[in-house]
Amino acid sequence: MMNLNRRQFVGAMGSLGAGSLIAGFPSIVLGAAKARVVIVGGGFGGATVARYLRMSAPDVEVTLIERNEKYVACPFSNEVLSGEREIASLTYDYKAHTARGTHVVHDEVTAIDPVKKMVSTKGGKRIAYDRLVVAPGIAFDWTATEGASPELEKTMPHAWKAGENTLLLRKQLEAMKDGGVAIVTVPRRPYRCPPGPYERAAQMALYFKHHKPRSKVLILDDGETIAKQALFEEAWAKLYPGMITWMSGKNGGKILRIDQKKRLLDTELGDQTGDVISFIPAQKAGDIAIATGLTDKSGWCPVDAMTLESTIHKSIHVIGDASSAGAMPKSANSAVSQARVVADAIVAALSGKPAPMPYYTNTCYSLVAPDYGFSIVGIYQPEGGKIAAVMGGGGLSPTRAPAYVRKAEAEYGYSWLKNVTAEAFL
Ligand SMILES: Cc1cc2nc3c(=O)[nH]c(=O)nc-3n(C[C@H](O)[C@H](O)[C@H](O)COP(=O)(O)OP(=O)(O)OC[C@H]3O[C@@H](n4cnc5c(N)ncnc54)[C@H](O)[C@@H]3O)c2cc1C
Known part of the structure; x- marks a missing residue:
């Protein structure tokens, strides 16, 4: 004792x-x-x-x-x-x-x-x-990108822990001139919420479409493929034509270093800069x-x-x-x-x-507009000492679905949010 x-x-x-x-x-x-x-x-x-x-x-x-x-x-x-x-x-x-x-x-x-x-x-x-x-x-791994530091939170808000930092990013978007460029960076895998940065690009474009229609969103991605790729690309083209550009790691998306003072993101294909930059850092436990x-x-x-x-x-x-x-x-x-x-x-x-014997599930909705959603579902069980996806147990929303399906999925998404927050906090 x-x-x-x-x-x-x-x-x-x-x-x-x-x-x-x-x-x-x-x-x-x-x-x-x-x-x-x-x-x-x-x-x-x-x-x-x-x-x-x-x-x-x-x-x-x-x-x-x-x-x-x-x-x-x-x-x-x-x-x-x-x-x-x-x-x-x-x-x-x-x-x-x-x-x-x-x-x-x-x-x-x-x-x-x-x-x-x-x-x-x-x-x-x-x-x-x-x-x-x-x-x-999560914690942020600021050492993963040369030149990055926690100071970036104030100038290039990650908004990857929701709260004040999300509001700061919103304020920066509001202050941005029409015709400006907002950059969203995507870190090395794994990071929390794999489809989150691409949903973010869509929500930024939604704001621009209504308030600053000459503005653009550029995604600089460390990786080569994205979660729900076909669904995002279809949605971006349909809802926000010409407004969102995605650059994969090998095509100039991978950020090698950051110059915080000059607001330059140095990639293999040259420097990028934006009027607003949401720099999402690499992550760890x-x-x-x-x-x-x-x-x-x-x-x-x-x-x-x-x-x-x-x-x-x-x-x-x-x-x-x-x-x-x-x-x-x-x-x-x-x-x-x-x-x-x-x-x-x-x-x-x-x-x-x-x-x-456990079974695990995951459902993830992405909202690219209030009446346009899609989802991915996974079911998992222990297999060979690891948590593995159950074959045939999950699924992805179809591409080329009619508008009422996208609207229904958005509504399911809002219901999901109500349920999951009630389960955790109410
Ligand atoms: C923009 C964005 C969109 C997302 N969208 C979705 C979505 O649509 N669907 C979905 O399923 N997921 C989504 N996610 C991911 C989701 O938010 C996280 O996966 C989830 O919050 C993880 O839960 P957690 O309990 O592991 O960690 P957290 O929710 O981060 O909780 C950890 C808690 O621990 C506390 N804490 C940490 N260290 C200490 C300590 N030493 N002492 C005391 N307290 C401590 C923190 O304050 C925090 O409250 C999204 C994430 C982002 C950033």
Whole structure:
């Protein structure tokens, strides 16, 4: 048992409330210690685990540690750029989690000790766990492009963590002259939300079409192919003819270095510049995953395909964007699907039972205009130790579909957003 003096104990109890998971003082139910699950990160992944643990295992103590009091969801935040949506419609708090009995702690986790099974926070708390879920999302790898640095957030907003940075990008588009060029850069793979940059280009073009019709969007892409390529190319040509140009890595899209002062993006085929630039940096697992040694050389966290338990540290599950989840893309829908699996796996482990066979799903809608959407669906299961796509289990919207199909898909997309945010935050 860890030694806390009286002052430390009272302080810790005051900050977490009675019945909390203070190290060495586990909650007691009828003389038996409750199992303690701590979740780091209250995004789509972490928040959904909290929900399902409270629902399926009311005797388990669940603590959700999230640095921010408000969460701004990224899905459909590209619509903020076109003016079709207010950021408030994507903003959630954690009141529903508190009401359900989760201990919500707004603090930043600064260290995890996988041996002592202890989490430390910036605010000075030390919280013990039996099982830990790490769901910190992404961090930006500013070292991946020469000349890049976090300063770029202010001048070339990535808007890849929705919130203030999204609003900054919107402001820059509003301030841009008609006839200007907006650049969207696409980083090395994998990154969160593979179709997101191409949806962004469409939403920017939508805004230009209505307000600055002589303006253009240029996509500078590190890669050679894009998610839902035929569908995007068809939509761009139909809705925004001549307004969007996509340059693949080999055709001048790969950015070799950035001159921040001159606003130059140096590619193999020469310099590019734009009136507005959304520079989306390369990505890796959230900092706390790296600091805990949960990542491998890919920068992401290897996990067991059945339980999403780290293959590096026992009793720690990593979900969402931070994990290396085989064939699953890094998306909110993947994070929520993984959260359901982890909640089951944890309940099984705490009851000494084997984890049930999981199946994972992902559905991703792209909105290129309010009445024009399309989607991709994937179903995944463990195969040969990896999370693999189930053959014939998914699908892609057809190209050349009539307008009513595109409109219906847009409506399904809006319903999807309602459902997935309700599952995580309401
Ligand atoms: C423009 C855009 C559009 C997108 N569109 C879609 C879409 O249409 N469909 C879809 O499925 N996905 C979409 N995504 C992807 C989706 O947003 C992410 O995949 C999803 O948010 C991942 O969830 P997560 O829980 O892993 O991480 P996050 O949602 O990023 O949550 C991580 C949380 O952990 C917290 N945190 C991190 N470190 C700490 C710490 N040390 N201590 C305490 N708290 C910490 C963070 O504050 C954050 O709240 C989009 C993304 C972008 C950028």
